[in-house]
Amino acid sequence: MKxxxxxxxLMLLAAARAHRERDWLMILVCFWHGLRASELVSFRxxxxxxxxxxxxxxxxxxxxxxxxxxxxxxxxxxKDSLIEYARQSDPEKPVFNVCRRRIDQMMKRYCAxxxxxxxxxxxxxxxxxxxxxxxxxxxxxxxxxxxxxxxMGSIYVYLKMGDAERESETAVRATxxxxxxxxx
Numbered sequence: 001m002k003x004x005x006x007x008x009x010l011m012l013l014a015a016a017r018a019h020r021e022r023d024w025l026m027i028l029v030c031f032w033h034g035l036r037a038s039e040l041v042s043f044r045x046x047x048x049x050x051x052x053x054x055x056x057x058x059x060x061x062x063x064x065x066x067x068x069x070x071x072x073x074x075x076x077x078x079k080d081s082l083i084e085y086a087r088q089s090d091p092e093k094p095v096f097n098v099c100r101r102r103i104d105q106m107m108k109r110y111c112a113x114x115x116x117x118x119x120x121x122x123x124x125x126x127x128x129x130x131x132x133x134x135x136x137x138x139x140x141x142x143x144x145x146x147x148x149x150x151x152m153g154s155i156y157v158y159l160k161m162g163d164a165e166r167e168s169e170t171a172v173r174a175t176x177x178x179x180x181x182x183x184x
Contacts, residue, residue, distance in 0.1 A: 002120050003129040011114040013075040016106070023106050025085055026096050028078045029053075030103075031126040032069045037100045039064075040123070045086040045095055051079060 004012065009031065017024035030040045039055055047054055048068070055064040068079040089095045103123045111121035 002125060003132045004116070004120060004125060008114075008116050008120070009129060010073075010075055012110050012116060015110040015113045017075065019110070021081070022085070022096065023110070024075075025078065025081055026098075026103065026106070027110075027126065028076070029082060029096075030123055031130055032076075032078055033064060033066050034127045034130045035064075036127065037103045037123040040103065041096050041098055041100055042094050044093070045089050045091055047095075048083060048086045051083070053082075
């Protein structure tokens with residue numbers, strides 16, 4: 001499974017933010033919470049309560065209940081931006097009222113813009129990235145819970161990453177560890 005390095009993730013986020021705040025926020029929320037594209041484009045503003053994002057996953061996975069992430073690196077700080085964006089959204093529509101296809105187009109565009117290989121230009125790569133960081137920083141059981149997997153077998157796919165993908169990502173990993181450990 002492929003994942004972004006820290007530098008690739010930051011370049012992707014910077015490119016998206018330079019173009020459109022919404023695009024940056026969609027990528028960031030997808031990353032921090034390990035969301036699938038369908039989950040990202042379907043949640044409504046009432047899913048954000050008391051600085052937490054709560055989602056009932058349609059595939060039988062465990063319910064997601066994550067604290068919104070504050071981070072000293074502005075590109076990785078979602079909390080205030082997501083709360084404000086959701087506050088302004090229509091309560092009858094998803095917060096990010098776009099189709100899944102738009103997410104794929106956006107990922108391809110911004111990855112190409114910053115020179116990230118096309119094989120990584122998918123929203124699911126964001127899920128793999130937070131999974132890898134969670135496993136490295138907090139362990140496989142914490143990663144399983146963070147991603148909502150009910151069984152340990154589902155999380156093992158994220159262990160099949162190559163050495164080239166294991167770049168040291170201290171700043172991102174530290175926040176991921178704190179966030180996942182707080183949910184335990």
